[in-house]
Amino acid sequence: MNDAGKSDVLVVGAGVIGLSIARALHKCGAGMVTILERGSPGRESSHAAAGMLAPQAEAETPDDFFRFCRASNELYPAFCAALLEETGIDPEFDDSGTLYLAFDESDLHELGRRYEWQSAAGLRVEHLSAEDTHKLEPFVSPDSLGSLYFPEDRQVENRRLLSSLLSYCEINGIEVISGAEVVTVSGLKGIADGVVCSDGRRFSAGSVVLATGAWTSFIKGAEPLQGIPLIKPIRGQMLSFRAAKQLFRHVIYSPRGYIVPRRYGRILAGATTEDAGFENKVTEDGMTLVLDHALEISPSLESLPIQERWSGLRPYAEAGHPVIGPVGGMERLFVAAGHYRNGILLAPLTAELLSELIVNGEESMFVRQFSKGGTAKFKTV
Template identity: 50%
Template sequence: MQEILIVGAGIIGLSIARALRKEGVGRIKIIERKKTGKEASFAAAGMLAPHVEAERKDAFFKFCAESNKLYNEFVSEIFDETGIDVEFRANGIVYLAFTEDDLKKLKHRYEWQSKAKIKVEFLQAHEIRRIEPFVSPDVLAGLIYPEDGQVENRKLLAALERFLRSSGIEILQDTEITNLIARNSKIEAVETKKGERIFADVVILASGAWTSLIRLNNQSLTLSEIKPIRGQMIAFRTTKKFFEHVLYSPRGYVVPREDGRILVGATVEDVGFNKEVTNFGVDFLSDVGLEISPSLSNLKISEKWAGLRPMSSDGLPVLGEFPEVKNLFIATGHYRNGILLAPITAKVIAEKITKNVDSEYLRLFSPSRFLIG
């Protein structure tokens, strides 16, 4: 029986492990450089926004929309398996315009998306205020995307970890993989920072922003650089429920949680592996939140944090078999869509490994696209 080793215990690695287990794979081990689910997946806002963030109706949009459709079944099964409600809410996201320039772009967006058969409705200012009375009186108009929503990503991570541990899947924490040892175009083992070797029949790199730090036979992987892109966020807390929907603007977003937290995000910063929360970031996010809802000025910031999103050179995921090594798979580069894309990524990777199913997405997002010549 083959042993599968997954490097990375974020939302992608955990979801792939679960999918492999449900496909009948018996021997699975996960290795995490720090703590399970405490990097980008933990720092995320949990938005499921394939339509509100669509700039064109292309293959990547299709990938995102298809994963979004998998979410209801995905979280329902996880609830049955673990008893954890991950607060999946598919009640729509409202896109807001506050300036004349916002309004012009919003109308253009509505026009092309309607023609492209994307589900979207135009809302006048009074209609927005009726469904979200705490939105700023400066709002001019908006769009509602009824198929978008959110999930409480931290609870989802906890649920996935509970399922995997209860299924007997070992998760090695505080174990950093620095090198892959290959012979005859096949991985034999992975090597830790301490020089220890762990053997496996199949290796999956779900290592997020740290993927490019892992070497193959002590040489760089012939792969697009996966860059860390910092995203800072803040949260307020209130006993009164302010919002029913995720609220989105051209400058940021507000995500209401069931426990009274109101998340505001997010910065996009190319600063390497620096997870520092800055005064500039907090001020920017405060302005984002206050533009959407001046009522937030009455609340104190209760939490500040940052995460590092993994971005490839073309901004698209990197999925599938590594072109130079028979038993090495990669699932990274999800950038700002790791939570959204977890179900479909897990599905296509697990089906390829267990059934040799070649999804169109493995072709579209293959690491082979970065090979020269």
């Protein structure tokens, strides 16, 4: 085993979660922060995502997880503005809002149900007629029967966000080491003191954070990692169209799919939800499904060339929610994984909570609220 260096905090995984945590730790004065990445930084789920910041379009009920999503959404304008100032890279935060369309009786029923609980919870939501929906988005299918408008659901260009976070690391001396696959967390007397990589390199640290997405359950730490629920991959396939002009202004959902208009005529369409193990690839069936759902939203898309097809592995925690906090059984070992469909949305708040916990020992309201206590020493949110 060869000694490859010592840091105050080692963050394992350079997705949106690991990169955001590293930045927040640096801002909190955590000392020397190093990121270890198995492959290339920012190329897994965070790269594959659609960048929607859409708690209201995604949620089924006003539960604690929904409140957590909303709280992270509120951090987004300042998060993106700061990153732009710090790095000069614009994450293209867009607060135009989101539409949720209905095409039949059952969709209308779903719209009604969402409108009811969201307006009762004091959230901003508007019910639009078919005519008003078409006024807002003229290229939406004429078969649409109306929509809900969520003015506070937003989007960000997740790939630019990743570039901006990586640039923050470079500017501020946070080393991102690619090709470093962590296999084991090491510890002495129940306190984490570093990690060992598959090539035998050993990195020492005062604290270790696992931000390893869908691969978290592979990391060995003997006793300590037993407290983390199984995290498994759920594949999502997407494609994008290229338009000569901007056709849509809002993120547009139906109960079956969504389209996300980006700058310069790029339009994303997504996404499948598949339990296909670690097979991260595009399939013919997957593409047909995504295309069908996109064309239901707007038949005008049919004439556009397809620009890109891709897939990614969403990290799904068995608990149903992300796992964020200390890992039971080993001090100074932390985890932030299992963000499933909402990791882009939840990055700023996850980063804030973990950095406060690591640097100041402060358990935030959310970490306390979701603490299982007793034998489950990790925190779930």
